[in-house]
Amino acid sequence: MNTFINNEEIKKKVIFIMGATGTGKSRLSVDLATHFRGEIINSDKMQVYKGLEIVTNKITHTEKQGVRHYLLGEIEPDSDFTTEDFCLQAIIYIEEILKSQRVPIIVGGSNSYIEKLVEDPVFMFKYKYDSCFIWIDVEKSVLNRRVDMRVDQMVKAGLVDKVRQIFIPDADYTKGIRRSIGVPEMDRYLREETNIDGDDESKKMILQSSISSIKRNTRMLICNQLDKIQRLISEKMWLVHHIIATDVFKEDREEDLYEAWTNIVLQPCLDFVKRFLKNDHNIIIEFT
CATH class of the missing domain: 3.40.50.300 (P-loop containing nucleotide triphosphate hydrolases)
Incomplete structure (x- = not known):
């Protein structure tokens, strides 16, 4: 049959x-x-x-x-x-x-x-x-607080040391893994820490500024990610x-x-x- x-x-x-x-x-x-x-x-x-x-x-x-x-x-x-x-x-x-x-x-x-x-x-x-x-x-407000805490945890876990290991002066931050949030933000600090004339307090302030930039750029990333998802729903159906x-x-x-x-x-x-x-x-x- x-x-x-x-x-x-x-x-x-x-x-x-x-x-x-x-x-x-x-x-x-x-x-x-x-x-x-x-x-x-x-x-x-x-x-x-x-x-x-x-x-x-x-x-x-x-x-x-x-x-x-x-x-x-x-x-x-x-x-x-x-x-x-x-x-x-x-x-x-x-x-x-x-x-x-x-x-x-x-x-x-x-x-x-x-x-x-x-x-x-x-x-x-x-x-x-x-x-x-x-x-x-x-x-978003809950998520922003969560990612701020996560950045602090990453710093404690050795973020600065890991970025230092791949740091190259005048590196191209538009290619490969160096585009990662957390890498270009550390550039100024990693340059300054090798400056024997720089004082520790100044270096500490630059480090805190770098960490703040990582948090700010992560929040911007979140906004971009959410915008893209909304567009996929509204425009791509x-x-x-x-x-x-x-x-x-x-x-x-x-x-x-x-x-x-x-x-x-x-x-x-x-x-x-x-x-x-x-x-x-x-x-x-x-x-x-």
């Missing part, structure tokens, strides 16, 4: 996690990957480079929880890794992940990367893949699941952070993704 089969190929499924810096994208990606047998492709344009783990705020080995990550610290620091390079490499990794019957999860704050990947007809992404977009969002995670990061939430994260962020995202993946027979999913 002949059975009619629809010749239209079922699109393969890819998950995107979007949001401003400091909103918990990496944590969410690992949580989803552990629930749905996923593997993660980094789409942060500074985290693709090798080195400066503290400055670029790369996810740590422990935080990965054994989940495989791609395009994380793979590219040589002085390379000019373009959006086209990202797209070509991301598609290779997406197919590699799908062949192993796992779920590709693309995560990062560089929306220009994912817009190019999804929208550029050269890559035929919309023709081949079905996308689930999750935007994890935090109210992306259907985005919007998760407001503000309450997770409020100061009075410190003691029950895990419970707040689970209830406010993780559980709704698990529900979205479960519905998205439910009818996909190309991957093996262990629903928990």
